[in-house]
Amino acid sequence: MYNFEFEKPGTLADAVAAMSADEAQALGGGQTLIPTLKQRLASPSVLVSLSGIGEMQGICMGDQGEMCIGGSSTHASVAAASGYRALSALAGQIGDPAVRARGTIGGSLANNDPSACYPAAALASGATIKTNAREIAADDYFEGMFATALDEGEIITEVRFPVPEIAHYEKFVQPASRFALVGVFVAKFKDGVRVAVTGASEEGVFRWSEAEAALSANFAAEALDGLTVDAEGMIGDLHGSKEYRAHLVNVITKRAVKAAA
Amino acid sequence: MPKDGGIGASSKRREDIRFLTGTGKYTDDINIRGQAYVHFLRSDVAHAKINGIDTSAAAAMPGVVQIFTGADFEAVGGIPCGWEITDRHGKAMQEPKHPVLAHGKVRHVGDPIAAVVAESLEQARDAAEAIELDLEELPAVVNMKAALVEGATKVHDDLDNNLCYDWGFVEENKGAVDAAIKGAAHVTTLELVNNRLVANPMEPRVAVGEYDRADGQHTLHTTSQNPHVIRLLMGAFVLGIPEHKLRVVAPDVGGGFGTKIFHYAEEAFCTFAAKAVNRPVKWTSSRSEAFMSDAHGRDHVTKIELALDKDNNFVAVRTETLANMGAYLSTFASSVPTWLHGTLMAGNYKTPNVYVNVKAVFTNTVPVDAYRGAGRPEATYQLERVIDMAARELGVDPIALRRQNYITEFPYATPVAVEYDTGDYNATMDKLEEIADIKGFAARRKESEARGMMRGLGINNYIEACGIAPSNLVGQLGARAGLYDAATVRVNATGSISVMVGAHSHGQGHETAFPQVVAEMLGIDESMIDIVHGDTSKIPFGMGTYGSRSLAVCGSAMVRATEKIINKAKKIAAHLMEASEADIELKDGNFSVAGTDKSVAWGDVTLAAYVPHNYPLEDIEPGLEETAFYDPANFTYPAGAYACEVEVDPDTGKVTIARFAAADDFGNVINPMIVSGQVHGGIAQGIGQALLESCVYDEDGQLLSASYMDYTMPRADDLPFYSVDHSCQTPCTHNPLGVKGCGEAGAIGSPPSVINAVIDALNSGGHDVKHIDMPATPAKVWAAMQS
Incomplete structure (x- = not known):
């Protein structure tokens, strides 16, 4: 890797100040960033570690029954939390134990890898992404592959997940990386069902509205019979064609519904 | 009864202690x-x-x-x-x-x-x-067929074209093979790809x-x-x-x-x-560098034809293969698709006519060379796939079709220039049917189908040529080196022994298994013997470890050197006991005079050799150290039968290995536990090739699968528990230990059974799929189901 300065602020205010430096880069758990640096594919001037900030740690249940997760919480800590079982199960399936011990929810959502798991949970749950500057609804947050509504230097401090009546995340893995080839998070709330799909689309995580409508009317796998997503716009690569991914979206959504019900 | 030492004992691998406790010394530690x-x-x-x-x-x-x-x-x-x-x-x-x-x-x-x-x-x-x-x-030359077109861009401007060689084997038989195929009652034709692999040893x-x-x-x-x-x-x-x-x-x-x-x-x-x-x-090397600088493996494109008579006897096999050499010729690259591949195309069968054509091609890719099995997996895969396809076309049982065509009399000279010394293919198939519970398959298929899964059974035979190789023979075939091996047995004054060997151990367990042989011969404890390897300043000139040769070739040299030690030690013992050398017996580490109660211990003799106060100096030299070189008389021919059961998910195309069984004949076995471990590892790599691993270049010659994000290495949860057996033993007739070699068998024997099982599963689900190229990824299997 190239040389860089390293800062590990103890408060959010110090972190925001440190991020104002030219070419500053926030460091969560480093599970994407560190390999990128090692391959010399990025050359930040300063790495600002977010792991020493007390106000970004901790998981609790909020006043409206939502799960509030500090931005620096590791996948392992989310996996071990109680209050939102489907979300904890998702966190427990990310990467391997070493990845889960280091990787953070804030880091994952800020990176918005099109095959990452957390974006599906955030979008399907209608989560709120809280930053040092504002609160962003998940529906407004994801803007395509590796693109989000975050401004330069903006830090995810907390993610608030409304807890659905029932929910499930089903992941069909890409065999090599074991990221989601297609991952579907289904969340049934009192006022309707939300379905978010990761891994499949060239636009990153998306809500499958036809499935949401069908499942809101009848929360059963059969309700999805005959529903398809357009193969155009799906990812086609070494591990699966556009058509295969489009097919899997239906199959995996059905499995998620069956497992949730 | 399991022995607690010597030949046949499952002695625990002594080298594992340093590997598992972080005290191994690797090159990067230097x-x-x-x-x-x-x-x-x-x-x-x-x-x-x-x-x-x-x-x-x-x-x-x-x-x-x-x-x-x-x-x-x-x-x-x-x-x-x-x-x-x-x-x-x-x-x-x-x-x-x-x-x-x-x-x-x-x-x-x-x-x-x-x-x-x-x-x-x-x-x-x-x-x-x-x-x-x-x-x-x-312009990049990537596709082998395109590389051979007249006027194609040349990888090497000073060569005539991109064709390294056009090899025919046995060329004189070509006419007879063509005629046999023309006159056959049935011909099954299969075109397939043996996928390019990256070896990925844990240590770069x-x-x-x-x-x-x-x-x-x-x-x-x-x-x-x-x-x-x-x-x-x-x-x-x-x-x-x-x-x-x-x-x-x-x-x-x-x-x-x-x-x-x-x-x-x-x-x-x-x-x-x-x-x-x-x-x-x-x-x-970084891991990224390893992907683009370690020699790759396999990468053959083959058309194979199997001809049968009206009674389903194999009458001819004809193959055409394009073998990728990559951009340069790596050390043994040229021998892999030829002598290590063509000579095995008879397989376990008495097919009278066999002709193999291989065109080796230069491309703008990483050089390709030997990878676990080297040529023999390519031979086994095409032959065992085409036999399975023939059985399906003819509506006959794939096991029966194989049995009908087995070679049953040994030694057997194949039409592709090698002579199998021993084997009993019916015995390994019998054993396989037992350990794989072939009879119970139908019930297991029903149970899978009740869960909405398609279940398939695939079986295959394999044979390989190991113990490479008789030097005079390989010299005639173009090898620029001899392929003997060497060992020095150095007995120390107090009786402990250092054995310097030409073979190198990098996972095979030589440091445990080799002492078992010497301990057995001398009747002393294994712990008194250490193996020294891997340093040209310490060991005799040996050719190293590959082609499952270490025990068959270097082990034989070690036996010969130990025999020399015993002969000399008997002379010393005879002198010490004032007896005739002919009357000296060695048992349990003691030398005794036949018919008397006189004896001297191993340590007395070794001490006398180095402190020769009472010693026949006029007849023999002091010291007790002997070297032997061993050049094998033939290859060895391990063989076996493998069975794989898979479940295929009809919705996603995902293949799960449900059961896997391997019945191998390795001849005599020195350490059964190590042999089982070698088979386990080989099967893991074979399943890796069949379902997971693929090295892919795009048309510009960019390596797409250049990291573990895209190159799928087998993980523990991709693999089932295996049933492995090596109790069928027809000892090699021409080396002193009667051993055949086991290192590559798993990787050679497993890919065809996996693909045969996948095809069986799909057909059971009503999908008329004749072939799927490896790796049978979910996407590929699903696509096959749609067509």
């Missing part, structure tokens, strides 16, 4: 005072003319010791190929130059262009980025070069399976260093799988540069 580090600037394009390399800015960077380019190696030789193939027209293969650093052109992504030696690795990398390259990109390659100005001695520490081969190739063919001035050390090596047999440019570079900069020079 750090020599004053060492500098090299970083190779590698081509990021597949094919280009080098118009200029400007290193001036880079040379001025902090920490840079010296920068080398191809021009610095004009005075030395190129990386040699160890096997010359003569083609079907009597012409020698086209053999391109293989410079240590690219000269004139780059020919694959990863081809080293320049080498920066610096005080630290990071400084070397920084400087490499400051080297200014003027590369003129050329490392080289540390050293030069001692005081005595002109070069030392290369390297991750090699065969240090003497490296010394010979690098010393004699590349750098012109006489053997007595060149030491090659391969300490603990973390897996080889073939890819650490070969002599690589980085080894020659570090040895050369250590003298040039007068400092030790170290290179440690």
